[in-house]
Amino acid sequence: MIDWNGKVAIVTGAAQGVGRTVSLRLAEMGASVVINDIQEEKLEAVGEEIAAGGGSVHAVVADVGVQSEVEKLVAQADITFGRIDSLINNAVAYGGVEKADVNVEITPDDAWERTFAVNFYGAVWATRYAIPVMQRSGGGVIVNVGSTSGFSGDTVHVAYAASMAAKYSLTRSVATSHGKRGIRVNAVASGLILSPTAKQNLSPDKLEAYNANLLVDDFGETSDLASVITFLAGPESRYVTGQTIIVDGGFQAHQPWHAQNHIVHPQAPI
DSSP: OOOOTTTTEESSSSSSHHHHHHHHHHHHTTTTEEEEEEOHHHHHHHHHHHHHHOOOOEEEEEEESSSSHHHHHHHHHHHHSSSSEEEEEEOOOOOTTTTTTTOTTTTTTHHHHHIIIIIIIIIHHHHHHHHHHHHHTEEEEEEEEEEEETTTTOOOHHHHEEEEEEEHHHHHHHHHHHGGGGGEEEEEEEEBBOOOHHHHHOOHHHHHHHHHHSSSSBBBBBHHHHHHHHHSSSSSGTTTOOOOOETTGGGGOOOGGGGGHHOOTTTTTO
């Protein structure tokens, strides 16, 4: 296990799911963690969990879709711990606008605006404010967490997918512009992760459809994604930058008719 003692990490969207798991893991490895979310009670519970395990934590309730609140979040990290080594832009807008975000004809402007404010501009603002603090200590690492929706078209969630694609482009641009200034930037594109929320919201039929297209034995859990995020956020990945790592059980690796291969390619061995 990498020793994170003396290091400081910001994790947005930390009140549940992957953000919670990443925060707990970083604290366990010795990092001081600034956790952020808009869900105050759940965020406080994560902070109490970290503190109970002997970890150093500071919780900041802030909406990353509002620029002034992102500035406050980064300033709080700097004031509290005096440095920032890793920034994990994990917060996303999805559930709150999911029903409104359909296709380019139907999705209203306010759904586009909220989705991009949180998923894209939130990462832009956090990166903007964190970089000068990182550079005071010699540099830092940024990990942008997104979805494989940024690579493939779908019949719904057009704003969400577009915001993910923008996040990956931002990753490459900042890695290029600031690499020689001590800043590494990578992204993680997640497939379906069986977080507690996903388990509640997905029907057996949907799970069966997803499972038919997995190339591994079972669905990923938050710990599977957290292990990749913490790797990219730490020193072990020092030679990796400007990349988007896909963590999806193989969904993006195969042809779209994989689940119907027995019909499309009946000659193929089973």
